[in-house]
Amino acid sequence: xxxxxxxxxxAGRSARSERAIANLRRICQEDLGGDxxxxxxxxxxxxxxxxxxxxxxxxxxxxxxPLPIRRFIGxxxxxxxxxxxxxxxx
Amino acid sequence: MNTAxxxxxxxxxxxxxxxxxxxxxxxxxxxxxxxxxxSAKTVFAVQFxxxxxxxxxxxxxxxxxxxxxxxxxxxxxxxGWDIPAWEAEGLWRFVDVxxxxxxxxxxxxDYDLDALISRVTHAIKDIGAxxxxxxxxxxxxGQFEDSAIVRRELFRVAAALRQANSTAVITAExxxxxxxxxxxxxxxxxxxxxxVLRNALEETRRRRTMEILKFRGATHSxxxxxxxxxxxxxxxxxxxxAMELQQTSSIERSTSGNEMLDEMTGGGFYNDSIILVSGxxxxxxxxxxxxxxxxxxxxxxxxALLFAFEEGYSQFMRNAAGWGIDLQRLxxxxxxxxxxxxxxxxxxxxxxxxMKGVIKEFKPTRVAVDSLSALERVSSMKGFREFVVSLTSNxxxxxxxxxxxxxxxxxxxxxxxxxxxxxxxxxxxxLLRYAELHGEMLRGxxxxxxxxxxxxxxxxxxxxxxxxxxxxxxxxxxxGVLSGNIHILGPGLQGGSTNQHHSEENxxxxxxxxxxxxxxxxxxxx
Numbered sequence: 292x293x294x295x296x297x298x299x300x301x302a303g304r305s306a307r308s309e310r311a312i313a314n315l316r317r318i319c320q321e322d323l324g325g326d327x328x329x330x331x332x333x334x335x336x337x338x339x340x341x342x343x344x345x346x347x348x349x350x351x352x353x354x355x356x357p358l359p360i361r362r363f364i365g366x367x368x369x370x371x372x373x374x375x376x377x378x379x380x381x
Numbered sequence: 382m383n384t385a386x387x388x389x390x391x392x393x394x395x396x397x398x399x400x401x402x403x404x405x406x407x408x409x410x411x412x413x414x415x416x417x418x419x420s421a422k423t424v425f426a427v428q429f430x431x432x433x434x435x436x437x438x439x440x441x442x443x444x445x446x447x448x449x450x451x452x453x454x455x456x457x458x459x460x461g462w463d464i465p466a467w468e469a470e471g472l473w474r475f476v477d478v479x480x481x482x483x484x485x486x487x488x489x490x491d492y493d494l495d496a497l498i499s500r501v502t503h504a505i506k507d508i509g510a511x512x513x514x515x516x517x518x519x520x521x522x523g524q525f526e527d528s529a530i531v532r533r534e535l536f537r538v539a540a541a542l543r544q545a546n547s548t549a550v551i552t553a554e555x556x557x558x559x560x561x562x563x564x565x566x567x568x569x570x571x572x573x574x575x576x577v578l579r580n581a582l583e584e585t586r587r588r589r590t591m592e593i594l595k596f597r598g599a600t601h602s603x604x605x606x607x608x609x610x611x612x613x614x615x616x617x618x619x620x621x622x623a624m625e626l627q628q629t630s631s632i633e634r635s636t637s638g639n640e641m642l643d644e645m646t647g648g649g650f651y652n653d654s655i656i657l658v659s660g661x662x663x664x665x666x667x668x669x670x671x672x673x674x675x676x677x678x679x680x681x682x683x684x685a686l687l688f689a690f691e692e693g694y695s696q697f698m699r700n701a702a703g704w705g706i707d708l709q710r711l712x713x714x715x716x717x718x719x720x721x722x723x724x725x726x727x728x729x730x731x732x733x734x735x736m737k738g739v740i741k742e743f744k745p746t747r748v749a750v751d752s753l754s755a756l757e758r759v760s761s762m763k764g765f766r767e768f769v770v771s772l773t774s775n776x777x778x779x780x781x782x783x784x785x786x787x788x789x790x791x792x793x794x795x796x797x798x799x800x801x802x803x804x805x806x807x808x809x810x811x812l813l814r815y816a817e818l819h820g821e822m823l824r825g826x827x828x829x830x831x832x833x834x835x836x837x838x839x840x841x842x843x844x845x846x847x848x849x850x851x852x853x854x855x856x857x858x859x860x861g862v863l864s865g866n867i868h869i870l871g872p873g874l875q876g877g878s879t880n881q882h883h884s885e886e887n888x889x890x891x892x893x894x895x896x897x898x899x900x901x902x903x904x905x906x907x
Binding site for chain 1: 476477478481485486487488489490491492493494495496497499500502503504521524525
């Protein structure tokens with residue numbers, strides 16, 4: 292059973308950040324069956340993490356597992372596109 | 382934002398730029414540096430930080446959107462900028478926003494660039510940077526489709542930089558040299574200050590210029606200024622018009638290197654004057670130049686520098702020896718330097734900057750350029766004039782005596798294009814001319830102009846032998862020497878051969894205006 296390794300980079304507790312976090316939680320539970328290791332990183336508090344991952348925009352979601360690695364930019368409100376991207380296998 | 386206080390300037394340290402910018406970049410503001418590809422934008426952005434580190438020890442943050450930090454580290458080492466060393470010392474920090482191969486993010490909703498802003502401000506705080514460069518912002522516009530979002534976000538980036546009290550350079554790509562300031566049309570909103578770098582094709586030659594379009598709330602020089610990108614130095618700008626204004630004048634004189642010429646000029650050349658020697662090939666320009674250089678021996682601490690663009694070193698020294706001029710001794714004493722270069726090896730701006738460098742290093746009291754006309758070949762007219770203006774003002778500023786030669790295109794008479802361009806800049810003009818008389822080629826010399834001094838206005842014959850250049854008697858009773866087409870003045874015009882002085886004056890005025898003479902004779906014949 293493969294778990295989804297997901298990291299969400301947000302900037303502070305803005306409305307946009309909250310929206311992204313809520314959207315990601317919902318996708319995780321409703322679409323991925325809760326099979327997720329989810330971490331949320333605030334770039335304002337951890338700029339070095341943003342530096343390491345070369346994050347440019349917020350929110351940014353990185354799926355590091357299962358491969359391939361995928362990146363998403365935005366508040367994850369376009370649910371179908373997020374799902375299509377997450378489930379893409381090649 | 383309105384502030385009552387005038388905008389302070391931050392000295393960038395980029396040679397020449399601060400002069401054009403009348404002090405430097407507006408401090409604490411963001412300046413857009415726009416240019417086409419290959420216009421040295423990245424060099425400018427890197428140099429802004431590099432000069433800050435080298436001259437003022439102020440740390441800098443470099444945000445790279447296009448090239449990877451590794452590429453930049455490698456590419457800039459040729460300019461003498463050791464970025465890895467500065468990184469180790471905490472003087473330089475990269476924020477790497479360059480695109481990666483794996484990175485092709487899907488846009489799934491609303492976003493901002495807070496991550497970028499956070500990274501940049503973090504880096505600024507971390508090393509205490511006061512200078513920031515972002516290179517180049519066009520890349521980010523290509524990365525995101527929605528230009529409205531990018532515009533909004535860039536505005537916030539600029540605001541964040543201002544809040545961090547850093548002076549920033551943002552580069553942007555242009556698609557043509559004289560079109561809109563930057564691609565995507567959005568960057569212009571970001572910066573109150575805009576500098577344009579150009580790399581324009583002018584008469585088959587590339588010519589780099591920089592222009593400050595605007596500094597909000599601060600003054601700057603207007604118009605395009607040439608610059609060069611040199612190994613070990615980076616960008617070196619040439620602030621012309623600002624220099625043109627300065628004119629010092631010395632009342633001290635030194636020898637021209639030729640006793641008779643000293644007499645003709647009323648006591649030698651002024652110490653900070655610019656002398657133009659014009660003549661056809663073989664009239665003796667290089668000889669006069671050699672004597673001029675040798676003239677440095679006669680004063681205390683005289684040092685002579687020659688830029689030779691027509692002859693090689695050994696040929697030049699051999700010729701001088703043949704005229705009985707001992708330049709070898711002068712060189713052995715370390716008081717003569719001969720720099721030989723083919724004009725074609727570099728652009729005129731490069732020549733200029735190198736020449737200035739040699740002058741600064743050698744500290745001569747007199748400088749000769751043989752010949753200016755050779756340099757004219759490798760440049761456009763405009764570029765050539767700028768070159769001469771810049772070189773002469775540089776020489777004058779240092780109180781150095783300068784002698785330039787110009788080659789006339791025709792053997793007899795004529796003027797060179799070189800003369801036409803620079804005669805107003807020079808303090809003295811000496812003409813060397815061939816003239817034909819009775820089937821014989823004679824040579825004549827005259828001092829056409831000598832600013833601030835009385836001088837011999839007659840045209841005199843001269844000869845050349847193994848003892849140098851010998852100036853003899855004036856061409857009495859002859860007219861048209863300068864045009865090369867000599868008339869012998871008839872006894873009627875001469876007004877009595879016993880009055881020698883009077884006849885000389887006649888010969889002089891007629892010689893200088895051969896046109897009027899032939900006109901009047903033409904009328905007589907009718």
